[in-house]
Amino acid sequence: MKKERLLIFYLGLLPFVMVLGNSMLIPILPDIRRSLNLSGFETGLILSMFSIPAAIIIPFIGFLSDRWGRRLMILLSLLFVITGSFICGLSGLIPSNRISFSVLLTGRIIQGIGAAGTTPLAMALVGDIFTDNRSKVLGVLEVYNGAGKLVAPVLGALAALKSWYLAFYLFPVTAAISYWGIKKHVPKAKSGKDFFSINEYTIKILKTFNKKRNFLFPLYLSGGVSMFVMFGILYYLSFLIEETYQIDGFFKGVTYMFPLGAMTIVSYWTGKRLKTCREELNGLLFLGNILMVGCFIALILFHSFSFLLFFITLAFGSMGFILPSINMAVTSSVPDSERGFVVSLYGTFRFLGVALGPVVFENWMDEDERIFIYPALILLASFFYFVFSNRREYFSLIQSLRPGQR
Structure with missing residues (x-):
């Protein structure tokens, strides 16, 4: 048990390391x-x-993890x-701004x-190792992910009190601890090359996607959109609370602790709930998406800082229903020999969301209404696509919620 x-713990450090990368x-x-x-774009x-x-x-x-371990x-x-x-830490010591930026x-x-x-392979490894309590461990990984987002802004703000580039020296410490723990506690396993050729593997993957594309891609999109909105809003808040509300330093980092x-x-x-009630997965996804859409519609109408922080906190809380549920659904959808690729493709959608969020939100930041209208529309479109793809399950869910239905 110990x-x-x-x-x-060491698997949880992998999403923690990944989250430090941006948060x-x-x-x-x-x-x-x-x-x-x-410039704003360069930032x-x-x-x-x-x-x-x-x-x-x-x-x-x-693919390589399925083949080589x-x-x-x-x-x-x-x-x-x-x-x-x-390398990032050393960039702060270069006197030329342009060379330093490059x-x-x-x-x-290289960090990316x-x-x-990190996170995709941690999820795949959990799927390989754990069976009975897989949903709970996946929920714990998402907790480490969230805890990283919670702690990281405070750490970054504290490091910046001395100099911004000092924040980058916190990465190697966490990564080195995770490296040591994974090397010591994760046993070596036979690689996929011992069981099947590349051609056999490719055929298996194509068959899997052909069979499950209507199930997997709505989940991929929902996860990617959630990360897009999350990091877009975090980027927006970074400038808003400093330039508009004059909150800086340690207290700026603390502000992020509410939504995260x-x-x-x-x-x-959610992770604990799904361990005992896996049949509630679709319901939790439905609830999380409804709350997300509702919060951004409310943000279009209310602009004060207190309302802003309240609805963003509620929206981020709703992601706590969405992300662990998607993790569980994707990780459990395929056998071990195909899990690495399928879960990693989900990670691609998540990282694309993280990558696009700050750049796109930078272009929306000129108008208060646009910064919330566009995300609300994107979330609504993603939600309709997800529900349409799972219309049979949600029709049964809605039927069960009617008065008199058991």
């Missing part, structure tokens, strides 16, 4: 922008150049994270390549 808890930088983006004299690239390489690399990492690919990924982090982006790309093998804390708590509850 060994299992240690394994879950820790959110509150210090204005500082980096001023220090390096960047958004600091986040996107981490997420875009990860989104591109993830499917290949998933999760453990090996996770360890290699963490080495990339450590290397990229040191080195920073180079380090972010490493991040491709709500997501972490709800994620933990």
Whole structure:
């Protein structure tokens, strides 16, 4: 039991490392922008150049993990994270702003390549190792994900009190601990190349997607849209609370604890709930999407900071229903030999959402109404697509909610 808890801890550090990649930088983006004299688009690239390489690399990492083993690919990924982090940290010591920015982006790309093998492979490994309590462990991973988002802005804000580039030296410490734990506690397993050829693997994957595309792609899209909105809003808040409400430093980092804390708590509850009541998965997804759409419609109407923080907190809490449910559905949808690729493709959608969020929201930030109208419409379209793809399940759900129905 103790060994299992240690394994879950070290696996949980993988999404924690991934989350540090962007969430820790959110509150210090204005500082980096001023220090390096960047435009709004260039500032958004600091986040996107981490997420875009990860989104591109993830499917290949998933394929390689199915062929060569999760453990090996996770360890290699963490080495990339450590290397990229040191390069990013060194960029702050270069006197030329343009060269410093180029080195920073180079380090972010290397970090992103490493991040491709963190959360998706952690989810795939959980699917391989755990059976009876798989949903609970996946919920715990999402809690680590949320806890990283919760703690990271505070850590970033504290580091920025001295200098913005010091934040990057926190990555190698966490990554090194995870590396040691994974190497010690995850046993070596036979690789997929011992069981099937590349041609056999490709045929199996194509058959899987042909059979389950109507089930998987609505889940992929819902997860990607959730991350797009999450990081777009976090980017927007970073500038709003500093420039409009004059909240900076440690208290700026604390402001993020309300929405991200709500997501972490709800994620933990959802993971525990799905362990005993897996049949509630569709209902929790439905509830989370309805709340998300409702919150952004409300944000179009109410603009004060108190209302803004309340509805964003509620929206992030609703993601706590959505993300663990999708994790469970995707991870359990395929056998072990195909899980790495299928889960990694889901990770691609999530990383694309993270990459596009800051850049797109930067273009919407000029008008208060647009910053909430467009996300509301995107969420609504994603929700309708998801419900339409699962119309039989939701028709049965709605029928069961009518008075007099049992």
